[in-house]
Amino acid sequence: MAEACTYFFLSSLLFSLLETSNSLDTLPSNQSIRDGDTLVSAGGTFEMGFFSPGSSKSRYVGIWYAISSGTVVWVANRDTPLNDHSGVLTITDEGVLALLNSTNNVVWSTNISRTAENPVAQLLDTGNLVVKDGNVDDPERFLWQSFDYPCDTLLPKMKIGRDLVTGLDRIMSSWKSTEDPARGDFTVRLDPRGLPQRVLMKGNTIKARTGSWNGLRFTGYPGVTRNPVFDYEFVMNQNEVYFDFTLVNTSVFSRYTINPSGVAQRFVWMDRTRSWELYATSQPDACQTYAFCGAYATCDRDNSPACACLKGFLPKSPKDWKSIDWSDGCVRRTPLVCNIGDGFLKYTGLKLPDTSSSWFNATLSLDECEGLCLKNCSCTAYSNLDIRGKGSGCLLWLGKLIDTVVYSQGGQDLYIKVASSELGMTKRRPEKDCENEGLKEDMELPIIDLTAIANATNNFSSNNKLGEGGFGPVYKGTLPEGQVIAVKRLSTNSGQGPIEFINEVKLIAKLQHRNLVKLLGCCTEENEKILIYEYMPNKSLESFIFDETKSKLLDLRKRIDIIGGIAKGLLYLHEDSRLRVIHRDLKASNILLDMEMNPKISDFGLARSFQGDQIVSKTHRIVGTYGYMSPEYAVHGQYSVKSDVFSFGVLVLEILSGKKNRGFCHPDHHLNLLGHAWRLWIVDRAMELIDESVVDAHTRSEVLRLIQVGLLCVQQRPEDRPNMSYVVLMLGSEVLLPIPRQPGFYADLSVADSPSSNNATYSANGISISTFEAR
Ligand SMILES: *[C@@H]1O[C@H](CO)[C@@H](O)[C@H](O)[C@H]1NC(C)=O
Ligand SMILES: *[C@@H]1O[C@H](CO)[C@@H](O)[C@H](O)[C@H]1NC(C)=O
Ligand SMILES: *[C@@H]1O[C@H](CO)[C@@H](O)[C@H](O)[C@H]1NC(C)=O
Ligand SMILES: *[C@@H]1O[C@H](CO)[C@@H](O)[C@H](O)[C@H]1NC(C)=O
Ligand SMILES: *[C@@H]1O[C@H](CO)[C@@H](O)[C@H](O)[C@H]1NC(C)=O
Ligand SMILES: *[C@@H]1O[C@H](CO)[C@@H](O)[C@H](O)[C@H]1NC(C)=O
Ligand SMILES: *[C@@H]1O[C@H](CO)[C@@H](O)[C@H](O)[C@H]1NC(C)=O
Ligand SMILES: *[C@@H]1O[C@H](CO)[C@@H](O)[C@H](O)[C@H]1NC(C)=O
Ligand SMILES: *[C@@H]1O[C@H](CO)[C@@H](O)[C@H](O)[C@H]1NC(C)=O
Ligand SMILES: *[C@@H]1O[C@H](CO)[C@@H](O)[C@H](O)[C@H]1NC(C)=O
Ligand SMILES: *[C@@H]1O[C@H](CO)[C@@H](O)[C@H](O)[C@H]1NC(C)=O
Secondary structure, three states: OHHHHHHHHHHHHHHHHOOOOOOOOEEEOOOEEEEOEEEEOOOOOEEEEEEOOOOOOOEEEEEEEOOEEEEEEEEOOOOOOEOOOOOEEEEOOOOOEEEEOOOOOEEEEOOOOOOOOOEEEEEOOOOOEEEEEOOOOOHHHOOEEHHHOOOOEEOOOOOEEEEOOOOOEEOEEEEEEOOEEEEEEEEEEEEOOOOOEEEEEEOOEEEEEEEEEOOOOEOOOOOOOOOOOEEEEEEEOOOEEEEEEEEOOOOOOEEEEEOOOOOEEEEEEEOOOOEEEEEEEOOOOHHHOOOOOOEOEEEOOOOOOOEEEOOOEEEOOHHHHHOOOOOOOEEEOOOOOHHHOEEEEEEEEEEOOOOOOEEEEOOOOHHHHHHHHHHOOOOOEEEOOEOOOOOEOEEEEOOOOEOEEEOOOOOEEEEEEEEHHHHOOOOOOOOOOOOOHHHOOOOOOOEOOHHHHHHHOOOOOHHHEEEEOOOOEEEEEEOOOOOEEEEEEOOOOOOOHHHHHHHHHHHHOOOOOOOEOOEEEEEOHHHOOEEEEEOOOOOEHHHHHOOOOHHHHOOHHHHHHHHHHHHHHHHHHHHHOOOOEEOOOOOHHHEEEOOOOOEEEOOOOOOEEOOOOOOOEEOOOOEEOOOOOOHHHHHHOEEOHHHHHHHHHHHHHHHHHOOOOOOOOEOOEOEOHHHHHHHHHHOOOHHHHOOHHHOOHHHHHHHHHHHHHHHHHOEOOHHHOOOHHHHHHHHHOOOOOOOOOOEOOOEOOOOOOOOOOOOOOOOOOOOOHHHOEEO
């Protein structure tokens, strides 16, 4: 403070000796200007002096257009106003600009990092107030310049962004109000994280994102290409990263401002009317609001609703999504498996997502970029860095994709990583297929490195073994990124293995349904035959319903849901899939449960595809699982969709009763579960099939209905059994149900007790186990 007083004393002394002229653009050292005096730039464009905004009484030092004195473009003491007209602006002989009040206190001053021989302050015709050494006009060597400390206005050639050498960050900030130039809430700046992008912030929160530079424009300014007024420039090198704008016609005045409410506006001076005309303004539209639709969604102002999940993604909170709150965004329908085979979906016409977690390299090609993204487990999307010409460079996103907007024109291409199973009919990568004798046709299935699988399963350690699948052991594996997988390995001593392996790959690679387990990839390296599936944390239905403790975790509602899910999966297999498939080995241990206990049909080793008109097939090799096999198949080797329906019926009764069909035992008789259910049904006591304590008045009729559907499915004659579309209809509506006839196989094989009721065409009697390979 003492120093400031000295400056003041000296300068006021000199001031009285040398009258300053108000027409000069330069303030020599040791001199001052008082309230009322001004500096005017050489070309007469800008003027600098003391002013009060609007009706405010406070005094500020500022710079304004000479043609429009109310248009203040820069304020020195914006946060420290003077309250009278006694202020003095001076420059010391060291080059410090200081504003003193009537008691000679410094209310504002500049910082300089070095001193000069003969410092002077000069108001340039660009509107830049600079402190320089004598006649040194090299901007690089200015001691200080007002352009480094932007307020609410951006003038041509004024930079917003960082000097990476000194750390100086040039940020635009709004006024508090039209009468108070103090720093307001809103700022426009370059966010330096990842690929730098231009953002509008309120406090510490991003409100809108003009986005990153694509060589031609900011990705959030699709319309701003050629215009008769201005061009944006973006510079990024080792020393600095910034943007500015230049005028197309330098005799035209244009300025860009951010008003106290955070609205960005561009004005152009009209000579004819001698006034500022609004040339462009930021539209307060939903899609411009940062992250309006949340993660992994796009915003399209031409759509209603504006928000939509990206392909392969689902709303994270479907309830909120429906009630027009999109902020939670979307999540993947199928998790990524990382480097064992994800692919990309191409989008066009987009404002690219937030680049604050991104990586870029200007020399890599788009193909190299794709390769990098595929290999890097954190990578979620890629695009060209620069879209000029055919496009060049590589930009990778390394996290959630946020704030993506659909543009009708001027948008860009973006390649979004999804699990390969989500690619559907679109082009799939990698193009390598699982090659094998039986797999010559285009399987489009990702191939996986054997070493990666071995590593993931601790070299197929027995500790990782989950159980035995159709043709070999299944292991739990964990990929380096933490994704858990199920690894099904063909046992080397399995005779029929390869056929079943190929069969499974062929079929399931082409099937996709939420109630079918998902195949993620395969491996046929070094005589290994391995399939990789999504991991089902809750294991199989068998592990729940037949276990005294765990079965308590499955309440009736859940069981009913599971039955519905299995029915839908089977309906898809039979009638809706591209292939039309008979599973042939439906059973409780082949129904897996995901995290939310949704059922997923698995194990397609025995499944067969069939033609539309092919009703029944015959085989000499009867394979399947005892207890679930339909009589016509077990006895005559005839299988059709109706053999699956039979197995489904068995499952329904097992799920409801918690008892195994095979091995069922009852003190009163030697019937299996089907026979037991039938006997109860015909005497109208079907509810005894389940633990009555879990049923309330509300679920009672639903349970009875399910038992009836189950019994309809296990009817002896295949033609009596409903098809799966009818089953789904019966489960999901109140249609009147047919009356079931007697089930097939209602005594256990081991029991030669002929049923007393009526015609048991296919009683178990006389069927030898050796005629088929039961599991
Ligand atoms: C400014 O004033 C100081 C102190 O009187 C003096 O030493 C210096 O030479 C002056 N500088 C100029 C450029 O007149
Ligand atoms: C001058 O500024 C100082 C420091 O900000 C302050 O304490 C003092 O009251 C001001 N004087 C007048 C007359 O405003
Ligand atoms: C001057 O520099 C100091 C220390 O580097 C800093 O804290 C202060 O904000 C600077 N003042 C201005 C007006 O730039
Ligand atoms: C630039 O603008 C001035 C003033 O509007 C106009 O007279 C002049 O013709 C323009 N120059 C060009 C090259 O458009
Ligand atoms: C970009 O990639 C090229 C080729 O791989 C490499 O030579 C260069 O160092 C990379 N540049 C940066 C900045 O990482
Ligand atoms: C993915 O790439 C980024 C940027 O190069 C890098 O920082 C990160 O470590 C990579 N992650 C993995 C898992 O390779
Ligand atoms: C093998 O697994 C370990 C830890 O499980 C992991 O750090 C490593 O990257 C993996 N190596 C390969 C080649 O996958
Ligand atoms: C797996 O086996 C290979 C070869 O036998 C051995 O080099 C490697 O260390 C083993 N890895 C683990 C995780 O046991
Ligand atoms: C199913 O698995 C999930 C994830 O492991 C677990 O949180 C949940 O408790 C399981 N459900 C039951 C009924 O065990
Ligand atoms: C399924 O059964 C219903 C009712 O019996 C019948 O109308 C329908 O045509 C059948 N659908 C197929 C695909 O066989
Ligand atoms: C039993 O089935 C046979 C053959 O299908 C049939 O001829 C006979 O009438 C049936 N008997 C009864 C009692 O339904």
